[in-house]
Amino acid sequence: MKILVPVKQIGVVDEDFELRGDGKDVDPDFLNxxxxxxxxxxxxxxxxxxxxxxxxxxxxxxxxxxxxxxVLRRCLAKGGERGIRVWDDALEDASPAAIVQVLAKVxxxxxPDMVFTGTLSSDRSYAQTGVGLAAALGWxxxxxxxxxxxxxxxxxxxxxxxxxxxxVEQLSVNCPVVLTIQLGxxxxxxxxLRGVKQAKEKPVEDLSLADLGLSGDDLxxxxxxxxxxxxxxxxxxxxxxxxxxxxxQAARLVEIINELKGAA
Amino acid sequence: xxxVNRALQSGDAYLAAAVYAAAGAPQRKTLSALLFATAxxxxxxGAAIYAPGAVLDVLASDSDPKVRLRVxxxxxxxxxxLARLAEPEPSPEMAAAIASHANTGPGILERLARSSDxxxxxxxxxxxxxxxxxLQQLLADGDLAEMKAAAANPSADADILTALWAGGDLYxxxxxxxxxxxxxxxxxxxxxxxxxxxxxxVAANPALDTASLETLLDDPVxxxxxxxxxxxxxxxxxxxxxxxDPCFQVRRAEARHAGLKPDxxxxxxxxRDAWVRRWLARNPATPxxxxxxxxxxxxxxxxxxxxxxxxxxxxxxxxxxxDPAAWVxxxxxxxxxxxxxxxxxxxxxxxxxxxSAVGRNxxxxxxxxxxxxxxxxxxxxxxxxxxxxxxREALRLLAEDPYxxxxxxxxxxxxxxxxxxxxxxGDPEPQVRFTAxxxxxxxxxxx
Numbered sequence: 001m002k003i004l005v006p007v008k009q010i011g012v013v014d015e016d017f018e019l020r021g022d023g024k025d026v027d028p029d030f031l032n033x034x035x036x037x038x039x040x041x042x043x044x045x046x047x048x049x050x051x052x053x054x055x056x057x058x059x060x061x062x063x064x065x066x067x068x069x070x071v072l073r074r075c076l077a078k079g080g081e082r083g084i085r086v087w088d089d090a091l092e093d094a095s096p097a098a099i100v101q102v103l104a105k106v107x108x109x110x111x112p113d114m115v116f117t118g119t120l121s122s123d124r125s126y127a128q129t130g131v132g133l134a135a136a137l138g139w140x141x142x143x144x145x146x147x148x149x150x151x152x153x154x155x156x157x158x159x160x161x162x163x164x165x166x167x168v169e170q171l172s173v174n175c176p177v178v179l180t181i182q183l184g185x186x187x188x189x190x191x192x193l194r195g196v197k198q199a200k201e202k203p204v205e206d207l208s209l210a211d212l213g214l215s216g217d218d219l220x221x222x223x224x225x226x227x228x229x230x231x232x233x234x235x236x237x238x239x240x241x242x243x244x245x246x247x248x249q250a251a252r253l254v255e256i257i258n259e260l261k262g263a264a
Numbered sequence: 265x266x267x268v269n270r271a272l273q274s275g276d277a278y279l280a281a282a283v284y285a286a287a288g289a290p291q292r293k294t295l296s297a298l299l300f301a302t303a304x305x306x307x308x309x310g311a312a313i314y315a316p317g318a319v320l321d322v323l324a325s326d327s328d329p330k331v332r333l334r335v336x337x338x339x340x341x342x343x344x345x346l347a348r349l350a351e352p353e354p355s356p357e358m359a360a361a362i363a364s365h366a367n368t369g370p371g372i373l374e375r376l377a378r379s380s381d382x383x384x385x386x387x388x389x390x391x392x393x394x395x396x397x398x399l400q401q402l403l404a405d406g407d408l409a410e411m412k413a414a415a416a417n418p419s420a421d422a423d424i425l426t427a428l429w430a431g432g433d434l435y436x437x438x439x440x441x442x443x444x445x446x447x448x449x450x451x452x453x454x455x456x457x458x459x460x461x462x463x464x465x466v467a468a469n470p471a472l473d474t475a476s477l478e479t480l481l482d483d484p485v486x487x488x489x490x491x492x493x494x495x496x497x498x499x500x501x502x503x504x505x506x507x508x509d510p511c512f513q514v515r516r517a518e519a520r521h522a523g524l525k526p527d528x529x530x531x532x533x534x535x536r537d538a539w540v541r542r543w544l545a546r547n548p549a550t551p552x553x554x555x556x557x558x559x560x561x562x563x564x565x566x567x568x569x570x571x572x573x574x575x576x577x578x579x580x581x582x583x584x585x586x587d588p589a590a591w592v593x594x595x596x597x598x599x600x601x602x603x604x605x606x607x608x609x610x611x612x613x614x615x616x617x618x619x620s621a622v623g624r625n626x627x628x629x630x631x632x633x634x635x636x637x638x639x640x641x642x643x644x645x646x647x648x649x650x651x652x653x654x655x656r657e658a659l660r661l662l663a664e665d666p667y668x669x670x671x672x673x674x675x676x677x678x679x680x681x682x683x684x685x686x687x688x689x690g691d692p693e694p695q696v697r698f699t700a701x702x703x704x705x706x707x708x709x710x711x
Contacts, residue, residue: 196692
């Protein structure tokens, strides 16, 4: 019984950042790297299932360069015995479709019973990895999950999703399944200091595209439904804090509207 | 091994930052190579509010303008560093950052006043270190935003304020009316102004005399009356009828006033506005019989207010220690004067608010703190770290707390020993290592 949890190292934009020379992304020198918040929740959901039953293995996997190993170690400090990192220079700037191709090969190799991804990553917000992976595998999927009732061996999982207006949707899905996990499904744990030390010794398997039977050409063929044309900061207007009592604020608002209308 | 050597050997930039100020000149050179190895790291320390002044001082001379700009925007930047950043001719962005900085000296601000850049001029008008003569010079051709910023600047003198009163719009005049240095003539004019905002602002002026404030208590606008009540000095005799004022802001202000009269308090205790009763419950001037009534209020925040009130009698405190609402019992557990038996009883609960309050109380016995330090909730455990009297035995249990913030805060605790702090220099979290190293240096300097 195995749960595979794809996790991602995300780039958080620094203040006063600069764009890359080609104008299509932020210069990496102005990014701070950290673990994607959604993945804390998906990994915790997997660990809770592992701890509630015997014989469950949780394996974190990431697609990223050398320093992305940190996010795997961070997961392993909380639980799990091994991780997988896939990287190849051809994966630089890979589209979500290409990442999906890679993860599908990892699933093929590992044969997990479930795959939990975060609903999205906060740096790109494509929210495509989990859904695309299910499509590539031909597995069922359910997105933005806020509750899981499932025990190893159950042919179906009962899931909860939060909808507008405070509604909760309960649904059942056949397993194996890919779930994208929403924030708040649980309270992610912090790794103990002992866990952090032990994680340094846990094995992380480094895989190349060739190890997975893929090539850069395969990724190019996977393409994507879009391409980034440019990235830019839109011009912003100037804000004004309107002070005073409600009557004074309303009076000032009228003044501003008149100024904008050119009537002032 | 010395801390400096440890920083150098480990290659840890956070340790290097913590020890930099304490290092000698030759060591600083080596530490600099570590601290400022990449542009990214320099930008990071330049913006870090925790960065020691000595580190920011070096970064103020960096060749990268982005690094220098971050230092200028860093609230911890020392005066000397800001002076260096202002030389020879700063960019408008840099000049605006220096002009608005609270640590910039008057001489630099005077020089920046030559700038015609609007953001620089606006920042100078709002900086409390800007000398009055410079403000005057800026306002000679100032726009309304600059005038308003200057009117709210504590360094504006009576002459400047008079000029602003004469030349400003309604909002500039409102700021002038609230200024402690405004002239008597301005205050008189403001008191009889037809504009509510002017009267409200003058009602909040700390220099306004009691007689004028009492006149404003009859103002037709509730917000003006409320400002006057808030500004009345303790002992000032507010009119009894304020307790029946139709404006809730007035009644709230009255309920929290230090000069609250017992009769007014009694009338306010039945107020339909829960915030009025809440302020009343927290007011040490509220008489005992009113507190007793409020201790049975249906709003838990009102009952908690009684529990937090330093004037609440011991019997009432004991009664509220058994309140059905945990939030109210937590308020009791925070009291410095609470009886030990109450603390011990509350310490047996499992409610996180109650336990956190017990954990923070300086009177909580060591055995109870040791139990709280092992609670499953990280926020509850942190209460022991926040307890300035927590003994070392309880604190040591938190040295390996899984929550990094708890460890970082723990490193600042004065009751940890040097031998407790030293292992924290190897913590996986940079914030913990930095704080532990800073604490060790502080101790070495005071011994």
